[in-house]
Amino acid sequence: MSLLGLPTELLDDIILQVYNNGDLKSIAQSCKRIYQLSKPHLEQDHIFRRQWRHVAVSEKQSIFSVLAAIAREPVIARFVRDLDLRSADESADERTRRVRFEPQNGGYVKYGEDAEFVRTLVRSLPQLTLAKHDASDWIVMIMPLRVAVRRARDQDFPTSRDMVMHRIVLLLTLLPNLERLRLPKFWARTEAGEPETWKEVLSVMVNVANDRRDILGPEGHSEAPLARLGQLLPSQETDEDGRCRAGLKEVAPLFLLPGLEQVHIMKYMAHSNDNMYSGISFDWSGSPRVSLGDAMSNVRSLHFEACCIDAANIGRILERMSALTSLRYSHHATWNGAGHNWNAGAFAAAVSAHCGSQLTQLSLTVRHRMGAIEGGIVSLHELTALKEVQLDLQMFAAPPSASDFRSRFGGLSLAADAESNINGILPLSQILPIGMERVSLVMHAGHGIEHGQSELDIVRKQLRTLKALFAADLTISHRCLQQVILRHDGQAIDLGMHTIVGQSGKRSDVSLESQVARLLRGTGVVGVLIDDSHDAFESMPWENGDEY
Structure with a gap:
């Protein structure tokens, strides 16, 4: 039996499956009947494509709200091409967390509904399984009952920064067509104990993207998250205080994504100083529990702006960058001695x-x-x-x-x-x-x-x-x-x-x-x-x- 010979109900199901995989236009243009059946989805496709192509996290649109939108309509994740996290901060997402304890708040009911959708989403993530993580632990990190201002040894709840970083990495696991990413200012500066679980999931994503395996099951997307990421953009503003506190090694897994060709980042450190501050040396090891193997980077253009990197560490960085043709580095000494x-x-x-x-x-x-x-x-x-x-x-x-x-x-x-x-x-x-x-x-x-x-x-x-x-x-x-x-x-x-x-x-x-x-x-x-x-x-x- 030909495709057009199928009952309308079956055709609707097929069109819906194609729509959820983000390839609706190709089937809609195949014939007049399919086009007519696809019309409602085409209208929604146009709205989502325009609304979600570029996602900028802000006071009005927290990371949690983006997660909730994708949890409700999974197809949204396929439309995201640009993700701007430079305005992401703990306060915006912390406000969404507090709503759950405020029945008088207008968003109380919506938060409860969103939270349930997000829980279901987290439980279905294959990346957590590959990293050997318990989904319930991630749910606690993403929607904690309580957060701390600073991390203490004897506490069993996360800081607001830990919460936001886990939300960010969770969001990245959902984006197979992301092409451009602007990192948050506090990337790699979480305060939880080592090893941080989000780093292991990030390493898993890089390995899967390089292997090009379909790990999301027969009803999931056919492409690995972040496999198409081509540009990594800066988030921090350069200044004269020399506060390069984030280690460049925390961004290293992203350098090994197969599609990444252009990198421009600010104020990271890959330096060892025996006389004063020990610095933060660079390595390609990734998370202690999830190795990055011997994957090579495809980066062609590398711009380290206002960074603190010494000769030994730039050598380690470049040893996996056989495709590099353009390197720009501006040295920024730190107030605590490195560089x-x-x-x-x-x-x-x-x-x-x-x-x-x-x-x-x-x-x-x-x-x-x-x-x-x-x-x-x-x-x-x-x-x-x-x-x-x-x-x-x-x-x-x-x-x-x-x-x-x-x-x-x-x-x-x-x-x-x-x-x-x-x-x-x-x-x-x-x-x-x-x-x-x-x-x-x-x-x-x-x-x-x-x-x-x-x-x-x-x-x-x-x-x-x-x-x-x-x-x-x-x-x-x-x-x-x-x-x-x-x-x-x-x-x-x-x-x-x-x-x-x-x-x-x-x-x-x-x-x-x-x-x-x-x-x-x-x-x-x-x-x-x-x-x-x-x-x-x-x-x-x-x-x-x-x-x-």
């Missing part, structure tokens, strides 16, 4: 060792510095595919390897840094690989970079560094070079230099442009531009202002 003294030379060497034949774009800059640059960059020749590079001028003038000024904190003395042997800096013609097309150098006005030195001293030192870098004609040695750009960090630069004009003795300020032009006169460099933008590369798709 105060950063070895830029060792960092660049680690990048070269792991990405020498594949990296085409590289940006290494300093956003917030408290100590010294322990080792300067002397060669990037191992990066044979490199076409565009952005480097901080401070990375070329490293302090002496041993100095009486070094304190027990690992070299906080800025006097030693100020005496760096700038005359020993190699010219760029000897540092850069031969195929370079575009070079950007970043100059700082002093704000947030060094303490104890005047702005004038800092700028003068960088100008001397600049002159040393162009001691040899870069255009002769690098025939592919198209442009050299000098950028600054957005702060107003007052050179504090003056020149005598005419017999009147009137002083006029010397601009940065004229000072640089004078320094580089005769070097053969003709494409130098002064730009107040701190980013050398073109904007990534998610950085456009009209992305949402």
Whole structure:
């Protein structure tokens, strides 16, 4: 019997099953009769697609309310393409929890109904079974009777942050078509004891996505959750307080998702400092109970903004990123000691060792510095595919390897840094690989970079560094070079230099442009531009202002 020969009731059931799997349009366009039967579902499909394509958690739409909507209408999960969690906080979801104890509240009845739907949803999740978790334990974490402000050893109830993180991970298990994810500010900063159960479920999701197994049963979706995630976006705002408290290893499982190609995150740490704060080292182990195996990352573009990462840890990160072609890193020292003294030379060497034949774009800059640059960059020749590079001028003038000024904190003395042997800096013609097309150098006005030195001293030192870098004609040695750009960090630069004009003795300020032009006169460099933008590369798709 042909499909059209089936009774209308059976056709309705088939259409409903197709609708629940998110592929209604394909069957609706097959013939006129199927189209007529599909009309009610098509209208609902259009409403859901428009309403749920982009989900932004906010004061008006808590994570729990999104979970409840999906629990009531499971097909909604298939329409979610963008999930923005940057405004997620404990307070919004805590208010929804409290409603259950307030019969006079208008949402009391609805919360009770939503809670029952969510309980049923949790009990049906295969990810919990694979992680060997009890669904009832997750129900307690997601809808606790009581929450704590802070975690204590002897308490048996979660904090509000624990509650929200479990709700977030539960939501992620439901989204097979998610393409873009913006993390919450408090990701990986939960206060429950280790190992946290949500981390194990996250690792399970990554393993399933990589295996491409259909684990959701004959009536579930045919694709693994997060298998199509392509972009991971930042949530935190950069500032100068140096509070990188979250370990980058907590985000590591997401890096191994098969579809993820673009990563831009802020204020994470992968650093070990024996002298002060121990930092948080990076590893690919995932949860202690759920191994991530030897899966490789497909990330092509990696942007670590205002992060604290040392050479050893960037090596561990890159060892699984064989597809990486663009790396941007801005160093942010922390207030508690990690990253105060950063070895830029060792960092660049680690990048070269792991990405020498594949990296085409590289940006290494300093956003917030408290100590010294322990080792300067002397060669990037191992990066044979490199076409565009952005480097901080401070990375070329490293302090002496041993100095009486070094304190027990690992070299906080800025006097030693100020005496760096700038005359020993190699010219760029000897540092850069031969195929370079575009070079950007970043100059700082002093704000947030060094303490104890005047702005004038800092700028003068960088100008001397600049002159040393162009001691040899870069255009002769690098025939592919198209442009050299000098950028600054957005702060107003007052050179504090003056020149005598005419017999009147009137002083006029010397601009940065004229000072640089004078320094580089005769070097053969003709494409130098002064730009107040701190980013050398073109904007990534998610950085456009009209992305949402």
